Amino acid sequence: MFLNKMVSEVNLFNKTGGGEIMFPAKSNEVFSDSLKSVSQEAGRQKNGKLWSNLKDVCELLRIQLSPNSSIASEESLFQHVQFKTGQRIHMIGQPFEMLYVVNSGFLKTVLIDELGNEQILSFPMKSDLLGVDGIHSKFYSSEAVALSACDLILIPFKKLTALGRTYPELENAMYSVMSRELVREQAMISMLGSLSAEGRVARFLVSLSDRFAQMGYSHRIFNLRMTRHEIGSYIGLTLETVSRTLSALHEIGWISVDQKTIEIKDIHALRNLRRLPNARTRAKDKSRAKTAEKTIIPATNLKHISSSEYYESGLRPTA
Amino acid sequence: MFLNKMVSEVNLFNKTGGGEIMFPAKSNEVFSDSLKSVSQEAGRQKNGKLWSNLKDVCELLRIQLSPNSSIASEESLFQHVQFKTGQRIHMIGQPFEMLYVVNSGFLKTVLIDELGNEQILSFPMKSDLLGVDGIHSKFYSSEAVALSACDLILIPFKKLTALGRTYPELENAMYSVMSRELVREQAMISMLGSLSAEGRVARFLVSLSDRFAQMGYSHRIFNLRMTRHEIGSYIGLTLETVSRTLSALHEIGWISVDQKTIEIKDIHALRNLRRLPNARTRAKDKSRAKTAEKTIIPATNLKHISSSEYYESGLRPTA
DNA sequence: CGCAGACTTGACAGTACTCAACCAAAGTGG
DNA sequence: CCACTTTGGTTGAGTACTGTCAAGTCTGCG
Numbered sequence A, B: 001m002f003l004n005k006m007v008s009e010v011n012l013f014n015k016t017g018g019g020e021i022m023f024p025a026k027s028n029e030v031f032s033d034s035l036k037s038v039s040q041e042a043g044r045q046k047n048g049k050l051w052s053n054l055k056d057v058c059e060l061l062r063i064q065l066s067p068n069s070s071i072a073s074e075e076s077l078f079q080h081v082q083f084k085t086g087q088r089i090h091m092i093g094q095p096f097e098m099l100y101v102v103n104s105g106f107l108k109t110v111l112i113d114e115l116g117n118e119q120i121l122s123f124p125m126k127s128d129l130l131g132v133d134g135i136h137s138k139f140y141s142s143e144a145v146a147l148s149a150c151d152l153i154l155i156p157f158k159k160l161t162a163l164g165r166t167y168p169e170l171e172n173a174m175y176s177v178m179s180r181e182l183v184r185e186q187a188m189i190s191m192l193g194s195l196s197a198e199g200r201v202a203r204f205l206v207s208l209s210d211r212f213a214q215m216g217y218s219h220r221i222f223n224l225r226m227t228r229h230e231i232g233s234y235i236g237l238t239l240e241t242v243s244r245t246l247s248a249l250h251e252i253g254w255i256s257v258d259q260k261t262i263e264i265k266d267i268h269a270l271r272n273l274r275r276l277p278n279a280r281t282r283a284k285d286k287s288r289a290k291t292a293e294k295t296i297i298p299a300t301n302l303k304h305i306s307s308s309e310y311y312e313s314g315l316r317p318t319a
Numbered sequence C: 001c002g003c004a005g006a007c008t009t010g011a012c013a014g015t016a017c018t019c020a021a022c023c024a025a026a027g028t029g030g
Numbered sequence D: 001c002c003a004c005t006t007t008g009g010t011t012g013a014g015t016a017c018t019g020t021c022a023a024g025t026c027t028g029c030g
Helices: A026-035 A054-060 A157-166 A168-194 A197-215 A228-235 A239-251 A267-272 A286-291 B026-035 B054-060 B157-166 B168-194 B197-215 B228-235 B239-251 B267-272
Strands: A044-046 A049-053 A077-083 A088-090 A098-104 A107-112 A118-122 A143-146 A150-156 A221-223 A255-258 A261-264 B044-046 B049-053 B077-083 B088-090 B098-104 B107-112 B118-122 B143-146 B150-156 B221-223 B255-258 B261-264
Touching (some): A054 A098, A054 A150, A168 B118, A197 A228, A197 A239, A228 A239, B054 B150, B088 B098, B157 B168
Antiparallel strands (some): A255 A261, B049 B077, B088 B143, B107 B143, B255 B261
16 A cells, blocks of 8 residues: 555655655755654565565556456565665666666666766656666666665566566556656657757656656655756756756746755646747648647747746747 | 678668669669669568568567577468558557568658657668557557658557467567667667767768668668658757758768768768767766776867868877 | 865857758649 | 749858856755
8 A cells, every 4th residue: 555645745755665864864854854654655574674566566567457457466575675875776787687666765777878978867766667778688778876765676577577477467567668668768859859958947847746746745845866967967958057947947936946955836837838949840741730730839038038927828829 | 581681882772672663763763773683571472462470570670589489380470561652650649559560661750749849759660660659558659651662560469469478489579679679769868968969960870871781781872761850850950950960071071962862981980979069978976987087079060170080099088 | 164066157159040042853734 | 845833952140048167155074
């Protein structure tokens, strides 16, 4: 059972398995009082360690099982492992054998190319699956690092595929999860290819907010677990531009920023902010264009907007 | 059997199943003479249609099967379907039930967001798998369009998963292919986040060249099947910037451009061109940085380089 | 208390976008 | 066969967004 729906409008970021305060504790102090009682979200004790069964894992991954699924009776257990802030879960080039499901905590996955440039690929959190990129080459192609204390469930890939053979439902679920990940990355590519700095930062915040809402945390006020540098790498901007853009969004009142603490004040405005730096991505396909003239939000500089009304007032068609 | 290794240094783009010349025929005329005799790469006739068995499909997807794999004896057949230039293979929102393997021809996959902006996600060609993005939501999340006459193999997803149950090897292969696709998209994200316009165009050309080499076509001279607009959408640039960059690469002698015909003249230089617009992506992780100082190619403007020596002379460490 | 790392902010510069004119190739229709 | 149109491509001028460099602040920590 998940307890996370019991709380709302409260920042739960500094809470992880075991209830200890995560790094950096300080910036979350204002919120931490109400959290102490929240307990581990999934997994049961056994021999002093946490274990989850297949059904737990499926629920965590948001895989819909048919009500009378035989998976519920599968007895094999998966071990939990705890990582401290900064610890690596896996490294690039390391032989692949495990998938990891995040039970609690925050991480980053990083790609490092031949020149030593690092690129953040994702910020996995509860319910996310890690390590899928290792299946193909049998070696992890990215590394995963804990940004907070984390509780991960170890899924030996061999064991999973074996189980997939006895539970066709599970097999389909695995395809589905991988497909979901692919779609997510496609959306990322699309964003990087088409959005301005403001649009990227806004989307980043919105997606975080959505994720937190999904986890039962506050969608209005939360702490960033990552540095500006890491955000910048993730959304393809410099840390300075990220900082400036956050300041600009603060300035116009859509959010409130204090170091790592973010308060969303106008989610609607953030959602609709997708200024196109150019017309490059405009669909020109006639068969589509004929049916309905598409509306494009005009290019505008954030600094000159003083309220969200501009975007909320609707989309103006372009000539 | 694949015949494609029989030819080299020859543009085979305008050749597809059946041997007819593809659109646009004109720009390939100089090359077409030597192609007429090349026949269909995979598939056998039956009832006037082309069919492939599971083994054919696995070979096409470059899935290594154990020598005595039982898959070789699987008798079920997969039908081929032909598409003409401009035809849609599937559309966004259409119910998902098929995967497609490209046997010949060139395509594009496109994402169209709520505002009608189109984003090219990939340019599938022989050996590529299409439609994987539909598994998760049961609806295709992108659309695929033929950029030339295409011969695709239809793979009903239900049938495939059923076969996966009898051939565990196949199941693993499917995970592997999906994982491969994921890694490819990660590389794309990394590129969009870190490379300058020149680096993007150079990489695009190199990756095309590599693909063609893999297919047994010329890696030196080939035709682009897509417009500048589509290239730009794919690599996150405007069509003007793509055009200008191609001209610049031509200018300095690394390639030769004539409309859609590209000749690679210095693949090494293109491969090493990855100017960083900034230091954002530089790995700062101390545990790594201590072991070896990473080398970064200094920022330089293409226009001021007159030969490839600059890049070939090696990478200079930065301060 | 001083240092290190993260963050903010300013000044400046350069890459890449926008707008626009022009050109080439291919298709259309008289 | 040749104007005319359409589509795709090239190139130029100007601009603006975002990267670069740098100074300075804040926080946490030794």
